[in-house]
Amino acid sequence: MKQGIVLVCLLLLRPAASSGGELFDRFFTGGTFRVDLYHTGTKGEERFTLDRVIREGAWPGHRVNLVDTLNLGEYLLSVTDRATNRLLYSRGFSSVFNEWQTTDEAVAGVYRTFPESVRFPSPARAVRIALARRDRRMEFHEVFSAVIDPADPVQVMRERGRPLFPVVPVIENGPPAVKVDIAVLGDGYAASDMEKYRKDVSRFVEAMFRTHPFRERKKDFNVWRIDVVSDESGIDIPDRNIWRRNALGTRYDTFGSPRYVLTEENRTVRDIASAAPYDFLCILVNDSRYGGGGIYNLYSTAYTNETVPGVEWQMDYVFVHEFGHSFAGLADEYYTSSTGYNDFYLPGVEPWEPNVTAAADRERVKWKALLAPGIPVPTPWEKAAYDSVEAIRGKLDRLAPDYYTKREPLQTRAMEILRTSRYAGKVGVFEGAGYVAQGLYRPSVDCRMFSLSLADFDPVCSEAIERMIDFVSDPGGK
């Protein structure tokens, strides 16, 4: 009896990932399970309920890196073998719900429901899936669990729907199991817009692979284009009372922010996306208002129809910036633009995102290894001058026709301050990040996650992106 207990303990302690592809072959069957959930609650309170379990196509993910070692995201999915309690798979993610919890609506005690999904390799026998949420100290606590039995004839939906839209490879470098697979979906593209859609996909994929560190790692990616056709051109703009029959349900005005584009029609997005082997989703929206969004391990969105001459580059900025959120869990480093959030980061609490910190301390800062030798911490920069320019910019009406004319000199001045800053290009600990001017710090004076510009990702963000590429693909292998 005692020996049995010791054996179980050893099995639990043994890191699952180190046992290689044999573990995958032993516990999984090669397909994908998707569990659809309802996520309900208000600020400080949440509950997941099970909607349905669906069998999707072949598992597109890694077959060795099954247990998440990156510690990113607000939530953690874990899949354990029910018989032995052995951890087989885990993955961090964030959700529309956890962002919504910081809005005025949730703070006022309103309850809402958001549909979500988690995906994992199809198990050979019964597994227990669990979802855990971080507390203020970033420790995970379980908030949901369910047993999923592949042998249960009722629980798992087995029929595979006919792919709703065609899938076309845009970049193909190898089998999905050893590559980062991105599926690009279009929303608000009517049948007559499909030529534009194909050009848009090429444009944004090129913009991404022009940006360090994606540029150097292009061979580790596959990109799949899903030719999603909407009934009408454009997406919903609630503040202008514009409603369109767009296939994926994306809309502006998420959380009251005119430029924040998300969709809450999770099931539709997932059903359409399931036609492609994907690790990450990008949604291109065929609309002209500046906007986008990105949630870690969910999807990114970006507008594709800039109509103001001379600022088309903003679309490339948005696409790559938002992908930084959804791909590598990067935080916004800016703090001068308004958002719909309240206390997105709690004061004094160290965020999980790799590129913001509450610890302005040379020894404790999480990017200590990348600090420029001898750089002062916190690192002085021209914050007062930058803030005074941004204060004027902040008063401009972003939706006014003369917005860009008025913004131009301010943009030029702000970029000049960043470019000529004493520690420009160096990794330090710069105050102002994560929507707050004080108490949170970013790794460099400028970055794709800071200014509205085509700045590269700074070394800390780049390293986080590369860690994700290494985890999802197999850079040394096939």
Ligand SMILES: [Zn+2]
């Ligand atoms: Zn952002």
